[in-house]
Amino acid sequence: EPEVTQTPSHQVTQMGQEVILRCVPISNHLYFYWYRQILGQKVEFLVSFYNNEISEKSEIFDDQFSVERPDGSNFTLKIRSTKLEDSAMYFCASSEEPQLAGGGAGELFFGEGSRLTVL
């Protein structure tokens, strides 16, 4: 069964360092997302991506964050200069159709997550 894969599963980094989290979405999916969950808190939307550009982003997704689809298979999240508060589980997701506001279409398929620890 097709699945979304994420690497690394766990990364430890020093504050101020750049981090790249990688995702391979399901091959025929067109919509890509990043979510994160800080320990003990809610899963939060970061960004959605379609047709090689950001379609929506949350206020969390500031200039320190960027996303890219460098080739036909990978979808990456880059954090330029990590802060302690960036420590979280980061989930990549993809869908064949958009997740509509009314909740129709676009079932999201998530990866296992990448745990980022910033020291």
Add this chain to the structure above:
Amino acid sequence: GNSVTQMEGPVTLSEEAFLTINCTYTATGYPSLFWYVQYPGEGLQLLLKATKADDKGSNKGFEATYRKETTSFHLEKGSVQVSDSAVYFCALPGTGGGNKLTFGTGTQLKVEL
């Protein structure tokens, strides 16, 4: 804006016990409601959904009824198994439309023999 509140975990049950995980929501209008599940070592996956008030979503023995009177979407299962041990997330579309979901904190369920 749209939000969900879930009961805190962990919830520990014996096999064959009845499960309820509470979820209440705040939303404009009557958006679709979802339960996602994350089994150990796997990604979140859609468990069930309900697209309008009074709808019941069901899958794998789990059920949830969209109740607009109480703004709730509680997850239930009549007889849990050890294999149901996972984290369960209640979700609804984010505020202002667009292409995102708003999730709860997740409730961890542990089922013991």
